[in-house]
Amino acid sequence: MPIDQNAAIEITGFAWVPDFARGFVRDLRPRWACEEAGLGYRERLIGFETAKGADYRREQPFGQVPAYRDEEVQMFESGAMVLRIAERSERLMPRTAQGRARVLTWVTAALNSVEPFVFDLVDIDTFNPDAEWGRLRRPQVIETLRTRLAALADWLGDKDYLESGFTAADIIMATVLREVSDDALMAEFPALAAYRDRCTARPAFQAAHAAQLASFAAEPAEPMPA
Template sequence: MITISAFQWVPPFAQGVVRDLRVRWALEEAGLPYQVRLIDPQVQASSEYRALQPFGQVPIYQEGNLTLFESGAIVHHIASRSEVLLPTDEEGKARATMWMFAALNSIEIYFQNLAEIDFFYPGQEWGKQHRPDVVKMIQTRLGELATCLGSREYLEDRFTAGDLLMSTVLRILRHTDLLDGYPTLKAYKARCEARPAFQRALASQMEPFQQRQA
């Protein structure tokens, strides 16, 4: 049985975007059963957990003797076992993988910078000064991504793991109105999130948070 780690609780601004969501979604798309190990800050800081994930993050993926960390690497591993997430032809597989890397390397780093300023340093002067430049770079990337997407439903000719990662990256901007200026990207994100596998993954991640708040 596949086991992934996830946080027992996170603040509301992080609920629904913690990176185990990507892995849950990939597993749901691939139809692979899994169980979740919820961890608290004590477990996260433990030597046992750090031996599996040296940076203390989630998720960890465990299956038999295999242990993986980094959500992108885990999604790629899952996708390699599922035609739903990666095409079987070499060209299609390579292009889907390209979009996976683009989501994490060319897009996410800028979105994450904005989230860190807004949620962790909202009142600090350096953040106020730096934020306009970050927003400008995000708008540049959104424009470039919208151009690549064009009128297509997905980044390639069908949904792949590239779309899975890209749409979860776009979720990082949900506390802003930045996507409003790019209607094709907003519709693209909604299209990806309407997939039943995503809805199951999101409900699974949110369940322990909602139970704690009840």
């Protein structure tokens, strides 16, 4: 579903980010969900100074992206947005109580039981690659993340997706796994690497990813935050 600036759903993203962040900013998640659900959305692009301002903080208390609104609700946090979109599409969330509960459970697991451990590694590898504390801590971070990935791989087994078919939970989990910054660690779990690649090969992901990349200007209109 192409971007439709007249659509009811509005997703806020940054107008510019550094190269390393392009294709990974969290507005990718609701963009992907809209593409899977066949729902048009409009984008609102902001700069860093706007994000820090009081007006935007009333929409997103932490000054991050994305923010979200539709004809009924206004929200922040990408996982919540994906669930909101999934409620409108049986493609992303089964209508049975059990099916819905499983999607909610896996979205929560991705954001709470996997992503924090992934970000511990990203924090070292991407943001503090030369820090002495990072060099000392990294082996422990790798081992802790390895334990989480092993548990996830055991659950996945030979299944294509977390449950019986692709759901909103796979959007969140696949975007989390994309952020693992150690290729050798992911190579220890070929089923997880294949699962990640299977999800991101979907046309809806490709469309959302391309749309996010196309939204970035060549140069920042506002300075990077201090």
